Amino acid sequence: MNQTTNLEQTVLFMTGSTGFIGKETVKQLVEKTDVHMLLLVRSEQRARTVLESYGVRSLERITFVVGDLSVQGLGLAPRDHKRIREANVILHVGGTMDITLERETAEKIFRHGAREIAQLAEDIQRSGGLRHFIHVVGFMSPYGQGSEQEEQININHLHSQESAYEEMKFQADGYIREHAKQNGYPLSVVNPSTVVGPRPTGETEQTGGIGLLIGAVQKGFMPVVPGGSSYWLPLVENDVVAETLVFLTKDDSPIGGTYALLARKENSPNMKELLHILTKQLDVPKPAGGALPLSWIQKLLNVGGTRISGIPAQSLAFITDRTFQVEETEGLLKRMGRTWPDIREQLPFITADLDYRLLPKPEAEHIPNDYIRIRRGNLAMLGWEGEGEPWVIVHGLLQCADDLLPLGSQLRKLTGNPVWIVDLAGFGRSPVHQSRDAFTGQVNALVDALGEMQFPIKLVGHSVGAAIAAAALKQSGRADIRLALLQPAADNVNEGNNGRLKQMLRLPRRVVRTLLRSKSQRSWARMFSIDSSVQIKGSIVDRSAQRAYGYLRSPRIAGAHVDLLRWIHLGHKQELSFWGQYGNLEQTNNATDLLIVWADKDREYHFPSKLKPGYKKVDVPHGHYFPVFQFEQTAEILMNWAENSHMNNDRQGY
Template sequence: MSIHNSSLSNAERKADPKPSNKNNEATESATILMTGSTGFIGKEVVKQLGGSQAQLLLLVRSESKARKALNAYGVTDFSRITCIQGDLSAPGLGLSDADRERALQANIIIHAGGTMDVTLKPLVAEQIFMNGAREIAELAEEIQRTHGLRHMIHVVGFMSPYGRKDSPSGSSTDEDRGNKPNRQRSLLSRYFHSESAYEHMKFEADRYIRQHAEQHSYALSVVNPSTVVGPHPTGITEQTGGIGMMIQAMRRRRMPLIPGGPQHWLPLVSNDVVAQTIVFLTRDRNPSGGTYPLLSRKADSPDMKELIRLLAAELDVSAPRWSVPLPIIHAAMKAGGTKISGIPPESIAFITKQEFGVQQTERLFQRMGQKLPEVSDLLPYVTADLDYRFSYPSQEDLPQGWTRTRKGSLAVLVHEGQGEPWVIVHGLMSGADDMLPLGNALWSMTGNPVWLVDLAGFGRSPVLRNEAKRKAFTGQVEAVKSVLEEVQGPVHLVGHSVGAAIAAVVMQESGRDNIQLAMLQPVWGASKDGLQRLISRFPRRMLQGLLSRMTPQQVAAQLNRADASEINPTLLEGYSRRASSGLKSPRIAGANADLFHWIQSHPYDKVLQTNVNAQCTLMAWGTTDKGYARPENIHSSVQHVELPYGHQFPLFHAEETASLLLKWKMNRSERLN
């Protein structure tokens, strides 16, 4: 059976319905069979469906692993979720008789399953995508025949040629597909060709399901996400393929040329927008189906030259100036360039010159009551998150109770609680994750909310930009102030090292009288170490490069030189390894270099000059710190505490530091009462 142009299914032959919003929402109960529920898009769909009355049947290979993955993503209510064990690549989906009966109770199918791996071998890609399409289609046919399938929603990449006005006929059959295109293609054309088996089989699955929906008369909506990035507002992108491959190459300074040039672009969409679209489609009472490319118009999106420039700025590397046609880049990668760039030739397949018809998508979003969101504002957070993942490839899962989010303009780790929050700002060569032991101890002792802040350019926070980048310290102050703007009542602000100096100025400039400040080993003067003073005078790029080459052993040696107290070897080794890994990122190394320069060249001499601020402030000083001198211009009303430790005591003595902070809080409360 052939498909001709836009006449792709019953759904495609119908005109898009007029905006009707809630009037078109399904009122009868929905039972949704879903594949790909633990994928990057799927987990967000399950999360967003959590507030509905729909019953979810999730096809998973392992129920325990699926529950763990969903739970880590924030899905905690499984009362309407049933996991059925199966495999897209297995005959009959590998379902038991009982699970197949459960699957046949569905009246909506979301087919979003399949591995995101552009390097899949042809046989593996066919087993996953084509076998999965055939088996899901067979279930759809049986459901349609027995009690009616309300809606099939298929998620397939935006480069699929099917469903467009100029789409191919799709008349090829299983027999003539195989390797025939490869046999007909010359050696030269194969060498310059960029379509992967992953793409090819996904598109063939798209064609197959469209044909099947036409033949068996059920409504089919095809959702075509462009390259998918993390959700608003955090941009957390666990799927490191796609744009992540370019970011990996750029951070390693292995992308000397712009792939494609100003005529090309890389369409992007966030996974929460994809999920919103799918969830909305599940609620249609009388779905008409259609094809919905999820991307902005090309004219409203950055071209490749602009995109690479934006990524380079976020990664703190130099942007390439010259562009090269994609076929030449693809050929160079196949000839050995992959070993240099670290990315496979298939990775450039998502860069395109094409414009996509998004009128049907825009009409759908009108029905949803919104516009297709732009990704531009999210891109700095996506870039920082992916750079962080590449910097810490062996990162562990967060301890229970902690979530990653965004406060103001910065990435923040949050543990919810009751009462006045603790907002903790880290120091040099560290990040929010390094403050987790202190955060855990504070939460355990107080039950208060705890926010661990990544300074701009550190951890998962984007770099400072424009004027703020040239004024690193004041830019960090403004960024932390944006975090505190999300706290309406009193707050305990804690800063370590240069983070203490930043926190002190935040308190001073905020104009608020409900901030209590704890400065832990505050630094706003040059180091006592002559070598560090010398290095801190180096030009920024040179200092950035020196920091990026620091080994874990060198980090540990520097700490031991600056700290006369004994540090737990296990804690020291873990910290040194993390610090060295983080500094491999030009972004993180650059942010550290900027603050090293500030410490050396621009000591802040106007901290805590008001009596009101000073009376709300604690300074804790480790007396064995051989790297920095105790600040001399501390107001006399500041409460002073000494500890027999060195500069990094909040990291290596978290319990004692938390006890100190709690005692200070209680003493202050008693004085106020």
């Protein structure tokens, strides 16, 4: 059935608009429809901030209505209640995603909230007619799946479960279904499976679903396959959920139904395959203990396992051996003109995102937070849009893209250009690369990412990121990329200072990774303090040390560090100088205006003397990590270089 334009303006009353699903739904409604939205929120100012931060570009067709699902009458002022009764579509997405909710709280939010929303639906139906009620509730709901007898069996099973969160959500489902029958309005129930981040980035801010499993694997608490190969964890991206909700909202002649948003079981990864994908991305061994029944794992968690692992026993409710009816869903997808996406394609990005989110971060973050996130190739990027030729910045070791946000923000402020900071493969939010060689894999990933940016670029690399940027530029053969190298590091190590490190790097990879992760936060702070030759506030050094220590809690990020450290210290033969090979970029690329900024207080590296002549050099009296600690000065140097293509080729002091 094709949707047609109704002469009646769609006025949507929506709950849960600032949640994980809700934000994406509002964004798509703004971009794809002319629907006017009445959004139930607890705080208008907070809701505005949340939606604008998520990328909702216009709030013109949005009216915020202050209220609360857990309060009698939704806590609405009389004027707002009258306004809401003008809606002809209700989209009920509200409810906290917290499987550990106490029963009383869960009952207030879900069951009480359902009664209040149903009463509102009844009022609208009586006064002018409710075109459509759309209710979003979890995929394990016993309602709408099979015959009445099968439903009753599932309901009886529900009452035997321990999770008040699940029970109250599903009681709300049953109540609204019965109310819709009694009052004669069309009801569509959308049952998303475990929700993960949208394409292309996979940003999964809701860490209570698959994030619990990833956290367990990350910490080594998943040595077995829960349930075995007959079990699975159904997953759906939140943009797919939002697209479905938007389609139903616009439907002028809704027929109602139950739509389980999940793929067919046979087309989805089972638990064994899923764990193999996760362990590969997290750089940890596959489960060696075979399969273990879910009931046994639940008992272990209930007798102390939750306290040790941080995994609630209730979280296992999302792992199932059930087969779900998806015929109605497939019919809806056909009407929408789309097919079900394969979650395997997105899992590496979801895994990297959640792995990074679950790491400890400094309590006080004095870094810009107005950036947006994009993906190019298989790499995550943070930054800002702007006018003119973009900057692309590549970080070094003990860093992720976040560490160079102050530099990127200052560059954008000075130039107005777009600025994008790359997370290297296996670092930050980027999945691990698939190459056997660490450096080659990083270069290939960057080349692919730059290949999606077919316009002039100013490419900046720091430390080993400078070597990766230089090699990527040469491999790309592009003549529209200008290159700036900040403290470039490859085979220019001061060997006298690194004998002990070199010996350590010859040990087995897992041993090296363990030793690297064993370094204390204090030792990283000491290293950063020694590296800087100027007075830096202790809090800045401490935050950098906290971040470095936190990054290395991830086996994935720690492994990526080990691989690049080995490449730097063990990967070169004396007769094959890296900078001898890649240092003649000025000659191989006519458009390249090569800048090198060198900090002469660096104790670990010396200037790469084998670079071919023709570059521009600026000396600074700092240590190796000056782009992090002296970001304002670094941005000014880069801006001057970009604006003045006729810089003197002689060495420039700063």
